[in-house]
Amino acid sequence: MLQFALDIIIFFARNMVAAFALFFGVWLLAGRRLDLSGLRLRPAVVWTLSLALVTVFAGIAAWYVGLEGFAGEVEPVISTLSWLVSHGHPLYTPFDAAERYSVLYGPSVFLTNGLFLKLLGPSLVSVKLASAIAAVGSLVLLYAAMARRRRDTMAVALTAGAAMYFWAQGFSVYVVRPDALMLFALALGLYGAARLRLPLAVLLVAVTAGFGVNLKLHGILYFVPVMALLATRFGRRATVSSLLGAGLVAAIPFAFNDQISLVNYLAWVRNASHHGLTTEFLSLDLGYAAALVLPLGLVLALGGWRRWQGTPEGTLVLSLVAVLPATLVLASKPGAGMVHLMPLALPTIYVLGRLLHRLQDVGFDWRPRTRQGALVAFALTLLLAGSVNEYRAVRLLDWQSRQLPDLADDVRDIMIDYDGLTLAMACGGENKAFLSTWPRALLAFSDNPVLLDPISVMDSSLSGRDLSSSTYDAIREGRISVWLVPRGQRPFRKVNWYAPHLPIFPDDFVEHFEKYYSPRAKSRYFDLWFWNGLPGVAVLRGGGGAAEELLVR
Known part of the structure; x- marks a missing residue:
């Protein structure tokens, strides 16, 4: 029962x-x-409940920052790339390079996280902090954009509602991905368009929209309601100026950072365009979209659309209606899903607040x-x-x-035990075995070279992109001295999450790897595969530490 x-x-x-x-x-x-x-709920009660929800929202963000590990499978590669690009390594590699670690996100997410890593030092806390601040900050900015007075009860209630929309997608709002940063940029753009005067409003919208496009190439879609808001306040010329400015802002990383190649970035975007569409999560996507539309639909149904025609609020509603279908299509890409709809919660809540504030002024004509x-x-x-x-x-x-208790400590101990050897992490197996590879960013934080990342290989293999011959050469030449392989698993055996769920590494690559590497030592969570060209043999270790065996050189 x-x-x-x-x-x-x-x-x-x-x-x-x-x-x-x-x-x-x-x-x-x-x-x-x-x-x-x-x-009726008194304003004090509404404020108490709303602030309690927002406080819990912020508390979960703080808890996750301090958690020793990641919640999502993409976070390790984003964290790794954030470190690499801020330390002189290319962000987007060509497909004929030995390295295969790039993903199709724009440079903003990597540059932002890389800045935190530089300022605070390389750690899991540092790399998660930007998303946590962005998630909480987006709610603060949303309230600032909506509030018509210092203590606006309706605005704080709607802000708590936005937090619930985020939570409805589980943990997505907190993870190290572009999504939290997109929310922050969008909320800041809304604030600028709603509250600032010319020319600051145009400038801030341009900067945030350009930043958003460099988070995800389709990020401009989320800014359509922001541009519409700007147009209702200052006219079309202001919107055109912001669009032009956004283009310039988006071009800056490619123009002034030698490690960010526009040609290679677009190649990875084209690679993703070959993935096609899937209906696997269509029901969830449609359900979330319907939930976003629901409050606006209620207001329009109960109050009538005619009263909003030709008004700024009506223009904002139409801008949301125009964007939603395209966003649903993007959410149907393999590996996408509801998270592509989450940013729309902010302009939806903002527009809802505008409608309700107007009805509050003129009087509701609905039955109580x-x-x-x-x-x-x-x-x-x-x-x-x-x-x-x-x-x-x-x-x-x-x-x-x-x-997997003390998993990150196990990786750190291996780095101490094998200081002076280049280390990398190989995937192997599914579920718990794959989870054990998520701290691989720690290896990059210690300036170990990155040759392969399973998420990158997964995306490229789905489009039929084979590994380069240079990758095979790097394995043969022992560019990586020691590979950490999930304990008891065969190296590089991982099934693609995307249909038809084929192995992401071909058999000949696995056999090629096993020809040039051999397992010589173990730690709590990993088998350590050494390049056969290294001198010495593995013998039983006498002391305590991560590795149960050590290489004698």
């Missing part, structure tokens, strides 16, 4: 429109029997019971979806981290 109840709760937490329909229906039915018209029911149902829906999905995500991450 308990399991059934939990399954029902999870179902409605993952299906927000269904949850709203349930809560709204219950409210209307209850209103027939009970007089609910007198139920309907208005109250819609408000309560929407609030409960967001609270259910956000809290349940985030709780499950935090519990999963906590469980995941406890499966």
Whole structure:
């Protein structure tokens, strides 16, 4: 019985429109029997509840920064590349290079995280801090963009609602990816377009939009509502100026950083264009999109569209409607999903705030019971979806981290034991074995060379890009002295997550590797494969440490 109840709760937490329909229906039915018209929350209560949710949101961000590990599979490669590009290594390698570690994200995410690594030193805390600050900062900026007075009750409630929209996607908002930075850039752009005067508004929108495009190439889509807002305040000329400025800002990293090649970046983007589309997560994508549209649809349905035609608020609504279909298509790319829709939560909440503020000024013409029911149902829906999905995500991450205790320390001890040898990490196996490879960024932080990253190889192999002959040469020549392989696994045996789920490394590469490398030592979590050209043999170690055996040279 308990399991059934939990399954029902999870179902409605993952299906927000269904949850709203349930809560709204219950409210209307209850209103027939009970007089609910007198139920009102005082502003102090709204502020307390909203700030409590935002505080928990920030608390989870702080907890994750201090957690020794990562929550997502892409974070290790982003962290690695952030260090590499800030220390003189190319960010985007050509496909004929020996190295295969690039991914298709724009340079902004790597340069931002790289800056934190430079300022604070190379660590997992440093590389996660930018996303944490960006996630929390986006909520602060959203409130600043919406609030019409210092203590705006509606604005703080909607800000908490935005946090629930983020939480509805689990842990995505906190991880080391472009998404949190995109939220921050978008919120800052909204603030500039809504609050600043010319020319600062145009300048700030240009900078944030250019930064967003360099997070993800399609990032300009998220800024369409921001550009529309700018146009409603200052006219089309201001919007055109911001677009031109955004183009200039986006060009800066490619023009002034020798390690960032526009040609190679576009080659990786073209590589991803061959991945096609998938319907694997279509129902989840459509459900989240419907949840975004729901509050705006309610306001328009209950108040009528005609009153908004030709108004700034109507223009903002149309800008959101124009962007949503294209974003849904992008979310259908293999490996994409709902996270591509998350940035739209910010302009959606902002536009909703504009509509409600206007109705608050002119007076609601809805029936009180309907208005109250819609408000309560929407609030409960967001609270259910956000809290349940985030709780499950935090519990999963906590469980995941406890499966491999002291994993990062094991990697650090190996680096100490084999100081002077070049180290790299090979994938091998699935699930827990693959999780054990996530601290591989620590090797790069210690200036070990990076030859291969499984996420990069996964993306390129899906498009039919074979490994370069130079990669085979690097293996033969022993460019990496020691490879850390998940214990008990065959090196480089990993299935592609994308259909048809083929091995990402071909058999001949695995055999080529095993010809030139041999396992000579072990640590708690890794088998250590040494290049056969190294002198000496592995013997049993006498002392304590990560490695159970050491190479005698």
